[in-house]
Amino acid sequence: MAPGTDTATNTMTNDPILTVEHLSMRFGGLMAINDLSFEAARGEITALIGPNGAGKTTVFNCVTGFYKPTMGMITMRQKGGKEYLLERMADFEITRDAKVARTFQNIRLFSGLTVLENLLVAQHNMLMKASGYTVLGLLGLPTYKKASAESIDIARYWLEKAHLIERADDPAGDLPYGAQRRLEIARAMCTGPEFLCLDEPAAGLNPRESLALNELLRSIRKDSGTSILLIEHDMSVVMEISDHVVVLEYGQKISDGTPDHVKNDPKVIAAYLGVEDDEVEEVIEEIEEIEGTQGGTQE
Amino acid sequence: MSNISNTNESAGGNLTAQALREGFYAGLVSLGLFVLFVGLETTQNIRNELVLHQRWGLLAVFVGIAAVGRFLTVAYLRPFMAARKAAATGKADAEAEESFFKRNFSKIAIVALLFYPPLMVLLFGVQGSLKWVDNFGIQILIYVMLAWGLNIVVGLAGLLDLGYVAFYAVGAYSYALLSQQFGFSFWILLPLAGILAAFWGMILGFPVLRLKGDYLAIVTLAFGEIIRLVLINWTEVTRGTFGVSGIPKASVFGIWSFDVGAPNNFAKVFGLPMSSAYYKIFLFYLILALALLTAYVTIRLRRMPIGRAWEALREDEIACRSLGINTVTTKLTAFSIGAMFGGFAGSFFAVRQGFVSPESFVFLESAIILAIVVLGGMGSLVGIAVAAVVMVGGTELLREMTFLKQIFGPDFTPELYRMLIFGLAMVTVMVWKPRGFVGSREPTAFLKERRAVSGSFTKEGHG
Numbered sequence: 001m002a003p004g005t006d007t008a009t010n011t012m013t014n015d016p017i018l019t020v021e022h023l024s025m026r027f028g029g030l031m032a033i034n035d036l037s038f039e040a041a042r043g044e045i046t047a048l049i050g051p052n053g054a055g056k057t058t059v060f061n062c063v064t065g066f067y068k069p070t071m072g073m074i075t076m077r078q079k080g081g082k083e084y085l086l087e088r089m090a091d092f093e094i095t096r097d098a099k100v101a102r103t104f105q106n107i108r109l110f111s112g113l114t115v116l117e118n119l120l121v122a123q124h125n126m127l128m129k130a131s132g133y134t135v136l137g138l139l140g141l142p143t144y145k146k147a148s149a150e151s152i153d154i155a156r157y158w159l160e161k162a163h164l165i166e167r168a169d170d171p172a173g174d175l176p177y178g179a180q181r182r183l184e185i186a187r188a189m190c191t192g193p194e195f196l197c198l199d200e201p202a203a204g205l206n207p208r209e210s211l212a213l214n215e216l217l218r219s220i221r222k223d224s225g226t227s228i229l230l231i232e233h234d235m236s237v238v239m240e241i242s243d244h245v246v247v248l249e250y251g252q253k254i255s256d257g258t259p260d261h262v263k264n265d266p267k268v269i270a271a272y273l274g275v276e277d278d279e280v281e282e283v284i285e286e287i288e289e290i291e292g293t294q295g296g297t298q299e
Numbered sequence: 300m301s302n303i304s305n306t307n308e309s310a311g312g313n314l315t316a317q318a319l320r321e322g323f324y325a326g327l328v329s330l331g332l333f334v335l336f337v338g339l340e341t342t343q344n345i346r347n348e349l350v351l352h353q354r355w356g357l358l359a360v361f362v363g364i365a366a367v368g369r370f371l372t373v374a375y376l377r378p379f380m381a382a383r384k385a386a387a388t389g390k391a392d393a394e395a396e397e398s399f400f401k402r403n404f405s406k407i408a409i410v411a412l413l414f415y416p417p418l419m420v421l422l423f424g425v426q427g428s429l430k431w432v433d434n435f436g437i438q439i440l441i442y443v444m445l446a447w448g449l450n451i452v453v454g455l456a457g458l459l460d461l462g463y464v465a466f467y468a469v470g471a472y473s474y475a476l477l478s479q480q481f482g483f484s485f486w487i488l489l490p491l492a493g494i495l496a497a498f499w500g501m502i503l504g505f506p507v508l509r510l511k512g513d514y515l516a517i518v519t520l521a522f523g524e525i526i527r528l529v530l531i532n533w534t535e536v537t538r539g540t541f542g543v544s545g546i547p548k549a550s551v552f553g554i555w556s557f558d559v560g561a562p563n564n565f566a567k568v569f570g571l572p573m574s575s576a577y578y579k580i581f582l583f584y585l586i587l588a589l590a591l592l593t594a595y596v597t598i599r600l601r602r603m604p605i606g607r608a609w610e611a612l613r614e615d616e617i618a619c620r621s622l623g624i625n626t627v628t629t630k631l632t633a634f635s636i637g638a639m640f641g642g643f644a645g646s647f648f649a650v651r652q653g654f655v656s657p658e659s660f661v662f663l664e665s666a667i668i669l670a671i672v673v674l675g676g677m678g679s680l681v682g683i684a685v686a687a688v689v690m691v692g693g694t695e696l697l698r699e700m701t702f703l704k705q706i707f708g709p710d711f712t713p714e715l716y717r718m719l720i721f722g723l724a725m726v727t728v729m730v731w732k733p734r735g736f737v738g739s740r741e742p743t744a745f746l747k748e749r750r751a752v753s754g755s756f757t758k759e760g761h762g
Contacts, residue, residue: 092622092624095621102621112757116742131604
C-alpha cells in the first residue's frame with residue numbers, strides 16, 4: 001500500500017460481516033473499552049492487536065456474549081442477509097443462531113472426553129434437533145442414527161484438517177499443547193460458524209506449530225468461507241495471515257488498516273515501544289524522516 | 300525403611316532380624332504412648348475420691364498388637380506386596396486374555412440377579428428366602444436404583460446434589476397419598492410419581508442454576524430438609540410424624556393381586572400355600588426391572604446429544620456455552636431426569652413398606668446415596684452397583700453377625716457400628732482408589748477403537 005492513501009476509507013468494506021459501533025465496556029471505575037468502532041469484512045481474516053491490558057479479550061467477550069457491553073452496538077450479518085444484534089443475545093444463542101464461534105486464551109477443552117467426543121459436543125444443536133430433542137432418539141428412530149453418522153463424518157473432516165485423526169479416540173487432556181489449540185479451533189468449526197473468533201491461537205506454540213496453525217486458518221477461510229477475527233501477540237502470525245489489523249490501546253482504537261499500514265503507524269510503534277506522551281511527536285517525526293515521505297495522513 | 304527393597308536379595312534371616320528390630324521399636328513407642336492413657340485409669344469412688352486403676356493386661360494387648368503388627372508387616376506383608384507388584388507389571392498382556400469375566404460382568408450380573416430369588420427359595424425354602432430376597436435383594440436394588448438416578452446429576456452433569464432424598468420422598472408420598480385418596484393403582488401412580496418428582500426437580504433446578512459447587516450443595520441440602528419439614532408439619536395431608544400407613548399393595552398388572560382376601564390372589568390362583576414371600580419375590584423383579592430401566596436410559600442418554608452435553612457441562616461450563624449449548628435447559632433436564640428415577644424408586648419404596656413417614660427421608664439417606672455414587676466411581680454404572688452391594692449389603696450383613704454377641708456379650712448390637720464401619724470403608728476405598736471402584740470413563744463414540752478414558756483426565760464438575 002502506498003503510504004499516501006487514506007486509511008479511513010480503507011476500513012469501510014462493502015460487505016462487513018461484523019460491525020462494532022461505539023462499543024464501551026465499563027468495569028466499575030475502569031473503562032476497559034472506550035467508544036470502539038470497527039468492521040470485519042466477510043471472507044477476511046481480521047486481527048485485533050494491542051499491548052497487554054488494551055482490552056482485546058474484553059472486545060471478544062462482548063462480541064461473543066460473555067460480557068454485556070455498557071454501550072454500543074454489535075451487528076452480525078449472515079450470508080443470507082439476516083442481521084443479529086449480538087449485544088442483545090445470550091452467549092449460547094450467539095453461537096447457535098448468529099453462527100459466531102470462539103476459542104479461549106487459556107484452552108477450554110473437555111479434557112475427560114475423547115477428541116472425537118469434543119467435536120460431537122460442538123454439534124449439539126444440530127443433533128438435538130435430529131433426535132427430536134432426545135425423545136425420538138431415545139426411541140431409536142433412523143433420523144437420529146443418520147444425523148449421528150453425519151456428525152461423525154463432519155468430525156472426521158475437521159480431525160483430518162487439524163491433523164488429529166490419529167488421536168481421535170484419546171482423551172483431549174492427553175494431547176500436547178499445540179494439538180489442543182488445533183482441537184479447540186476444530187471444535188469451534190464443528191458448530192458450523194460463519195464468523196470465528198480466536199483468542200491468541202498461537203500463544204505457546206513453537207515456530208513449526210505456528211506455521212501449521214497459519215495453514216489451518218488459511219484453509220478454514222478458503223474452504224469453508226468462514227471469516228476470522230483473531231487476537232494475537234505473535235506478529236509473525238498477524239502479519240502473515242491477516243488481511244486487516246485493528247490496534248487497540250487503553251480500550252481505544254489507535255490504528256486500523258492493512259498489516260503494512262499498521263506496521264508503520266507511529267502511534268502503533270509508540271504504543272508497543274512505550275514512549276512518553278510528549279515523545280510521541282518526536283517518534284512520528286523520526287519515522288517521517290526515515291520514510292522520507294510525508295506524514296500528513298496521521299492527523 | 301529404604302533398605303527394605305534391598306533386603307529382598309540378601310538372606311531371609313536379615314529380613315527377619317530387621318522385622319524383629321522394627322517390631323520391638325514399635326512396641327516400645329506404643330508402650331510410651333499408651334502407658335498413661337491405657338495402663339492407668341482414674342475413676343471416682345463413692346466418696347468422690349480419685350482412685351487409680353492399673354490395667355497392665357490391656358496395655359500389654361495394645362503393645363502386643365503394635366509390635367506383632369509391625370513385625371508381620373515388615374517380614375511378610377511388604378515383601379508380598381512388592382512381589383505382587385513385580386508380577387503384575389510382568390504379565391500385563393496376560394490380563395487382556397483372562398478378562399472374559401470382566402468384559403461380560405454386567406451380563407453375568409443380570410443373569411445372576413434373574414435367578415437369585417428361585418435360588419434362595421431352593422436353598423432356604425419359601426419362608427426362609429424372605430430375608431434374603433427382601434433384606435438383601437430388594438434393599439440393595441433400591442439403593443442401586445437411587446444411586447444410578449443420582450449418578451445422572453452428580454456423575455454425568457457434575458452438579459453436587461445433597462438433597463436427592465427429597466425426590467425419593469416426593470415419589471413415596473405421591474404414591475402413598477394418591478393411592479389412598481383416589482384409589483389409583485400402582486401402575487398408574489408409578490409414572491405419575493416419576494413425573495411429580497421430575498417436576499420438583501425442575502422447581503429445585505430453577506433457583507440453583509446460578510450456583511456452583513459448595514453453594515449448590517448447600518442449597519440442595521436445604522431443599523431436602525424443606526421437603527422433610529413440610530412432610531412433618533403439614534399434618535392435615537401427610538399426618539406428620541405418624542406417617543401414612545396401610546398403603547395398598549401393587550398387583551401383577553392387575554391380573555393377580557397379593558391382597559389376602561382378594562379372589563385373584565396369586566397364591567390361591569396357583570394353589571400355593573399362603574406366604575408373603577411371593578409378594579417379595581414379585582417386588583424383587585419389579586425393582587430389578589426399574590433399576591435396569593434406569594441403567595438402560597442412562598446408557599442411551601449418554602450417547603445422545605443431551606448426555607454428551609451433561610458430561611461436557613461437568614468438564615467445562617463456559618466452553619459449553621461457547622458451543623451454543625443452552626446450559627440452563629441442560630442442567631434442568633439433568634435435575635429432572637435424575638429426580639424422576641428418584642420418584643420411581645420412592646413409589647416403589649412406599650409399595651414395599653406399606654408405610655411411609657418423614658423418618659425415612661433424613662439427610663443421612665442422601666449422604667449414603669451420594670457416598671455410593673462417589674465410591675463406585677462417578678459416572679460408572681457397574682462401579683456404582685458394586686459400591687451399593689458393598690455398602691448396603693455390608694450393613695445388612697452386620698445384622699446377621701449374631702456370633703459377635705458371644706464374643707462381646709449379649710448387649711452387643713453389631714448394626715449400631717454400621718456408621719463406624721461405613722466411614723472406615725469409605726476412607727479405605729478413597730485411599731486405595733481415589734476415583735472410586737471404576738475410575739475410568741467409557742467414551743460414547745469412537746472412530747477406531749473404544750478405549751476407556753483414565754480418571755485422571757475427567758473432572759468432578761463444580762456446579
